[in-house]
Amino acid sequence: MKFSENWLREWVNPSLSTHDLSEQLSMAGLEVDGVEAVAGDFSGVVVGEVVECGQHPNADKLRVTKINVGADELLDIVCGAPNCRLGIKVAVAVVGAVLPGDFKIKKAKLRGEPSFGMLCSFSELGINDDHDGIIELADDAPIGDDIRDYLGLNDSAIEIDLTPNRADCLSLRGIAREVGVLNNLDVTSPDVVAVEGTIDDVVGVKLTHGEGCPRYLARVIKNVDVSKASPLWLTEKLRRSGIRSIDPIVDVTNYVLLELGHPMHAFDLAAIKGDINVRLANENEELVLLDESNVKLNADTMVIADDEKALAIAGIFGGLHSGVTKASKDILLESAFFAPDAIAGKARQYGLHTDASHRYERGVDSELQATAMERATALILSICGGDAGPVTEQVHADLLPKSKQVVLRQSRLHRVVGQSYNVETVTNCLTRLGMDVTFSNNEWTVVAPSYRFDIKIEEDLIEEVVRVCGYNNVSNIAPLAQLKMTDASEAVRSTQSIKSLLLAKGYQEAITYSFVDPKIQSALFPETQGFVLPHPISSDMSVMRVSLWPGLLGVTSYNQKRQQSRIRLFETGLRFVPDENQPQGVLQQNVLAGVIAGNHADTNWSNDDRAVDFFDAKADVEALLKGTDKVNDIEFVKAEHSALHPGMSAKVMLEGKEIGWLGAIHPEFTKLLGVSGRVFVYELTLDGLKGRNLPSAKGVSRYPANRRDIALVVKNTVQTGDLLSFIRNLGVNQLVGLNLFDVYTGEGIEAGFKSLALSLILQDVDKTLEDSEIQNAVDRIISGLASEFNASLRE
Known part of the structure; x- marks a missing residue:
């Protein structure tokens, strides 16, 4: 917002220099970006x-x-x-x-x-x-x-940078109101007198889309002379506010915009056929804008139309064919309240950003329309002449914003700020801000005016009190707080400890965007439709991720193209999976994902130079799962995934429930992803990794352990993991160690079978095991395997 200092001082004139005034505005939250002279030095x-x-x-x-x-x-x-x-x-x-x-x-x-x-x-x-x-x-x-x-050239143009919640200061009236409160001065606003109509001409108004436009005022002004020049005082105020003069009609609407903060628009009455109708655009309805660009309107865009066509994009930009020109004799003046939700984001859809959309998106005073209409009418008549008709108003009072009552507790104010404020000081501060204030039972009950639509909660009022009383006047007192240890259960692994494990294994943590390229995601996960962003940063970041893989694979490609031959990356974060049974229709899951590619180890004289394989990735996943409390209930099940190589993929199961996937990226996606070589990925839900296996005290055996090796022949279809799980669950009390140390197929083994060599470690805490006890335990295991898997001892 840029304005003339002299113009501001017409409203309120504090005894401050330009520098001090700028400093005061900045400390009140209206940050001054720059101050410059309005004319050269002469x-x-x-x-x-x-x-x-x-x-x-x-x-x-x-x-x-x-x-x-x-x-x-x-x-x-x-x-x-x-x-x-x-x-x-x-x-x-x-x-x-x-x-x-x-x-x-x-x-x-x-x-x-x-x-x-x-x-x-x-x-x-x-x-x-x-x-x-x-x-x-x-x-x-x-x-x-x-x-x-x-x-009045001994003047400065002041530019302030407003936060989105302070749309009430996008006008001289709003800024003057702030300066008046800060300096305890009265504000002198221009007198706005209702203009009596001298003709009876009216244009009917219909509010088909009342939710987006609950109030609309229109007035016919005939016999205007648009060829007249705007007075110098008007063009100078516009110039010093960064707006160039166009013609007296546009200049007046811009002047009212700057003075009162209310956007207005004027139509050429001859271009309007029938009544004004505020409605939603028809799909692909076309409109030529004032800048001569032709746009196809979306069905959710609100337009000002007549009985035949759209005339303007409501609250954003006027149409070329209904705009006022030098040849216009009769005009229709518009003053309307458009709901912020109906305007927000619409200008950007069409590559536009106007002063009107900037204000309507943030909010305009819903009680200002009649004042703006009368102010603009009086200025137009004084400059261009003409005859004004009566004001036509249509309003849906139930759809207009309602002032909200907010309670400010004295104790809360003291606790947040760290100091006490006098009751009269707070009451006076809020009252001068235009609020309706009552105090009782140690709390203020406040109703904000229509132009302060940002006042919604108690903290908003606290901010106003501190801001007006002065941030520099807040006592420099260190806050006191009771320190309390965070509630942490030893049975739950922290995310940081899980990350530390991967960092120790040579991984690096990556942080990628939650929105990804729809082409890549739909290729990797064709069965899952991600959520499409209504206003994406770019077309290749327009859907929410259903997995962390697309982001990590993008980082992998980026690093490989920069001569990084060994990739070890992981990321933790949310994935967003559509689920109608969840709030807002989306399941947000915290997951951990990893990717490995390139060499197994850095080049070294003691290491073999080999590429990573499936079992390297599986080993890292097993290391993550090893510390969980249900490590024996975890299974790797061979399964197919749309993103993974069908021969190198597995589903990770916990107690029969899927907690993740592991495998090699399918070769058909290599070019799409821009990666080279074999790339392995995994993804696990963090909930499945959180449980910790708490240590429990056990007696240490003083007696020797005994090892027995057995070689079993089973069919190739038998999953080794199933066989090992069966042995662990068989209930052999003396079995304290189980290890698979060899898998053999070939000479001496029938086709379709394989030999599994297992080592069994048996030990008792209370005594030395006798050979018969050891043999009984081994026999029990062998017989159980024979019954369950049709296994036999290798000859």
Whole structure:
């Protein structure tokens, strides 16, 4: 928001310098981004009147003038401006004047004619870039007055950067209100008097989309002269606020926008057929905008339409064919309240950002429409003339924002800020902010005004009190708090301990975006439809991830393309899986995912140079699962996954429930993902890794352990994991160790079978095991395997 300091001081004039005023605004939360002079540094320029203007005898493009600057004699000045003519008031740099750039005005001769000064343009005074002609001042400009005083050029343009919740300060009225409160001064606002209609012409209004537009005002103004120039005071205030003058109708609507903070729009009445209808656009309905771009409107876009066509995008941008032009004679003035939810994000859909959309997205005072209408009407009539009709208003009162009652507890204020405030101070502060305040039972009950739609909770009121009373006035007292140990169960593994395990194994942690490329995700997970973002950062980051794999594989590709041959990465985070049974229709799961690629180990004289394989990834997963309390209930089940190689993939099961997947990325996705070589991935739910196997005290046997090796022949279809689980669950008390140390197929083993060599460690805490006891335990295991898996001892 950019504004003129002098304009602000017309509303409220604190005894502060420009620097102190800027500092005060910044400390009140309205951060000042910059302060700059509204004109260049010059002196000796006065108001003059052209009393004679004739053609230069020796130059076709020059004129010889006599200028009255209030001195005893008229000044002869040669001027080349095309708009120089008899009778106009101009800015005259007399001899001795110094213009921007240290340009001094001296007596001169131009093509043989004497010149005692210069008639100045806006650009020559450093006001703006307009150098098409000299400045034309109002007819009542006092001759001889210093132009700096007459135009108020001893002024600064202040630009403030507002947070989105302070849309009430996107106007002079809002900023003046803040300055008045901060300095305990009254604010003098311009008188807005209702304009009596002189004609009966009206245009009907229908609010088909009342949720998006609960209030709409329209007024016909006929016989306006749009060719008239906007007065200098108006164009100067607009210029100093960063808005260029276009025509008096647009200038007035922009002026009201800056002054009151309410966007308005004017239509050419001749372009409107029938009534005004605020509705949603038809799918692919087309509209040519004021910038001559042609847009196809989405069905969720609100438009201002007549009985035949859309006229404008509501609250954002007008249409070209219904816009006011120099030829317009009759106009329809619009003043409406559009709900922020109906406008938010719509301008960006069409690549637009306007002053109107900027305000409507953040919120506009829902009680300001009539005031803005009367203010704009009066200004248009005073500048362009014309006849105004009555105001047509349609309103859905039940859909307008309602003021919310908020309670501020005195104890809460003291606890949050760390100091006490006088009751009268807080009451006065909130009252001057325009709020309805009552105090009883050590708490303030506050109803915010319609322009403070950001006041919703108790903390908002605390912020207002501290902000107005001054952040610098808050006592520098260190807060006191009771320290309490966090509740942590020894039976639960922390996420950090799980990460530390992977870091010790040579992994590096990655953090990727929660939104991914829809093409990659749909290829890897064709059966799962991810949530599409309504306003994505880019097209390749437009869906929420259903797995951490796409992000990790993107990082893998990035590193491989930068000559990193060995990849070890992991990530923890949320995945978002559609599930109608979950809140908002999405299951948010905390998972851990990893990826490995390249060499098994860094190149070293003691290591073999081999690529990673399935069992390297499986070993890392087993290391993660080893510390859990249900390690013996975990199974790796051969299964197929759409993203994984069918011969190198497994489902990780815990007590019969799936907790993750492990495998090699399917070769058909190598090009799509941009990875090279065999890449292995895994993903596990963190809940499945959290349980910890707590240590329990057991007696240490003083007696020797006995090892027995057996070689079993089973069919190739027998899963080794199933066989080992069966032995562990068989209930052989003396069995304290079980290990598979060899798998053999080939000579001596029948086709379709394999030999599994197992070592059995048997030990008793209380005695030395006798051979018969050891043999009985081994026989029991062998007979059980024979019965369950049709296993036999290898001969």
